[in-house]
Amino acid sequence: NAGVTQTPKFQVLKTGQSMTLQCAQDMNHNSMYWYRQDPGMGLRLIYYSASEGTTDKGEVPNGYNVSRLNKREFSLRLESAAPSQTSVYFCASSEIGQGHPEAFFGQGTRLTVV
């Protein structure tokens, strides 16, 4: 059981380039999330999708767009990368309802913008 799979695992971009981070989950979860992790700042929510067909902004959405392609897949796009977007990006998924379920995380994408 793969859980949450992110691609690529590593990426170096030049300032101004664009790229899409891919995420897929096989746990039949309704909700999916994109976080960024920066030293000393914990994880900050970029965008989330509570269910298929919906997306909403999180704490730090500027410079990013997302697409919930289907129930399994949730992609994050950087249209014009900036050095401030150098970070580790995590995709996560969780169920909805049933109290307060935890999220399951992918292994991360380490992005460097030069």
Add this chain to the structure above:
Amino acid sequence: AQSVTQLGSHVSVSEGALVLLRCNYSSSVPPYLFWYVQYPNQGLQLLLKYTSAATLVKGINGFEAEFKKSETSFHLTKPSAHMSDAAEYFCAVNFSGGYQKVTFGTGTKLQVIP
């Protein structure tokens, strides 16, 4: 404002010693609380969660945490540290609503000294 505070960005313990990682939150309403562990170059993995069923919560790998409403704390402990416990630990709090409302602490890196 609601917040999560992890005291100590780095904690060092000797192998076999008690592990104590501190987490405090600010909220007038008891939230739902999580502890996650992140091993190097990995995603986050749930250690345990508090959902009001019991104040002492047991998790994986011998970790446990106690919810203390009067102290607004949810400290993580393990009686005897093992070398494999070296990782970064994140406290996360869901003050209300769905998982998109979860706020992560800034993390504590645990070093275990042989």
